[in-house]
Amino acid sequence: MARHTASSSGRLGRPSADEPALPVRVYLDYGGFAPLDPRVLAVMRPFLEGGVGNPSALHSLGSEARESLEVARVKVARLLGGAVNGIIFTSGATEANNLAIKGMALAAAKAGGSVVTSAVEHISILNPCRDLEKGGFTVTYLPVDGVGRVDPETLAAAIRPETVLISIQAANPEIGTVQPIAALARICREHNVPFHVDGVGAAGRIPLLVDQTGIDLLTLSGNDLYGPPGAGVLWVRPGVKLFPQILGGGQERGYRSGTENLPAIVGMGVAAELARLEGQAEALRLTRLRDRLIEGVLARVSDCRLTGPRAERLPHHVSICLRAVKADSILMDLDLSVVAVSFDSTCASKTLESSHVLRAIGCDLEDAEGSLCFTLGRWTTAAEIETTLDLLPSVVSRLRALIPPRPFS
Numbered sequence: 001m002a003r004h005t006a007s008s009s010g011r012l013g014r015p016s017a018d019e020p021a022l023p024v025r026v027y028l029d030y031g032g033f034a035p036l037d038p039r040v041l042a043v044m045r046p047f048l049e050g051g052v053g054n055p056s057a058l059h060s061l062g063s064e065a066r067e068s069l070e071v072a073r074v075k076v077a078r079l080l081g082g083a084v085n086g087i088i089f090t091s092g093a094t095e096a097n098n099l100a101i102k103g104m105a106l107a108a109a110k111a112g113g114s115v116v117t118s119a120v121e122h123i124s125i126l127n128p129c130r131d132l133e134k135g136g137f138t139v140t141y142l143p144v145d146g147v148g149r150v151d152p153e154t155l156a157a158a159i160r161p162e163t164v165l166i167s168i169q170a171a172n173p174e175i176g177t178v179q180p181i182a183a184l185a186r187i188c189r190e191h192n193v194p195f196h197v198d199g200v201g202a203a204g205r206i207p208l209l210v211d212q213t214g215i216d217l218l219t220l221s222g223n224d225l226y227g228p229p230g231a232g233v234l235w236v237r238p239g240v241k242l243f244p245q246i247l248g249g250g251q252e253r254g255y256r257s258g259t260e261n262l263p264a265i266v267g268m269g270v271a272a273e274l275a276r277l278e279g280q281a282e283a284l285r286l287t288r289l290r291d292r293l294i295e296g297v298l299a300r301v302s303d304c305r306l307t308g309p310r311a312e313r314l315p316h317h318v319s320i321c322l323r324a325v326k327a328d329s330i331l332m333d334l335d336l337s338v339v340a341v342s343f344d345s346t347c348a349s350k351t352l353e354s355s356h357v358l359r360a361i362g363c364d365l366e367d368a369e370g371s372l373c374f375t376l377g378r379w380t381t382a383a384e385i386e387t388t389l390d391l392l393p394s395v396v397s398r399l400r401a402l403i404p405p406r407p408f409s
């Protein structure tokens with residue numbers, strides 16, 4: 001794929017013929033948005049250009065659309081290592097997480113039912129849980145250790161007879177921590193409680209096979225697999241019952257009504273197939289680049305520390321805290337140098353609140369204000385890592401000159 005460049009509109013992509021060539025942009029925010037793989041777009045294109053029917057239609061174009069839908073379902077199921085009929089297509093991971101949390105809780109219909117999750121989950125888990133609390137459910141938010149990991153023994157102690165669902169993310173999108181999912185799944189099985197895993201950012205990068213691991217529900221995002229936005233999946237183990245959250249024509253076995261976004265779903269299927277075939281090799285390459293970035297930042301920038309674990313983290317993820325400098329200032333300075341990174345969670349940043357994840361792992365306000373996140377991807381190169389390492393120390397030094405740093409205690 002061609003390197004990303006910054007057009008005059010500020011978007012990623014090639015400049016048009018009448019635009020001047022601008023410096024190549026270093027894009028290290030794949031966790032916020034992963035560019036569409038050209039191989040995915042090539043398969044999607046006919047579905048975007050017309051000549052395809054509604055999958056619910058009875059004519060031949062509808063039959064062809066249904067077949068394409070089912071082919072995509074098979075491809076996603078292969079990536080997850082689970083039953084094809086467990087795939088429910090949604091508009092994205094947020095909808096899938098809402099369906100998992102509220103759908104499972106309401107289907108259980110237990111008075112005073114209980115849900116267990118962790119303090120570092122994505123807001124599309126935490127907010128549905130808070131909504132359940134308003135309806136009389138009890139939610140237990142498990143604490144985490146200093147790198148954001150859930151202790152399996154803490155989970156076991158939190159399960160009660162009325163617990164109807166346990167939801168723990170596979171990996172944290174803000175600090176990169178990979179959870180001990182297999183150990184947590186065993187505890188859920190021992191207590192006969194359904195186990196939901198938010199797999200966004202992890203699937204296709206670390207092993208996440210539902211049958212092998214014992215996961216009962218799993219959320220995916222098409223965009224995080226280098227597919228299009230607008231498509232997601234909730235995989236549900238056959239036999240597990242959900243209460244639908246979107247009612248209408250009964251599509252997706254009645255769990256998610258509404259005409260399916262066929263172009264995006266087809267694209268997600270292709271992206272899932274590529275992740276299954278190429279994900280392991282890609283993860284190894286990204287791990288090497290990730291480690292080079294971590295080592296370089298820690299060596300070149302003073303009063304800086306890694307958040308999350310050193311080893312048991314996502315292969316494409318680097319998160320750091322810097323003292324006496326604000327992350328948004330660093331981000332803007334780097335952006336002027338055509339390096340794109342993020343701070344906190346891209347989704348949570350809209351709330352204008354400090355990071356709940358950093359608070360949960362014991363970071364104080366000054367830590368949180370200087371928190372940066374670098375997420376690498378399919379087109380990240382070693383040269384881009386070196387460019388970032390060359391630019392970051394000078395940016396931090398210039399900003400810190402305004403306020404002397406207070407060393408970490």
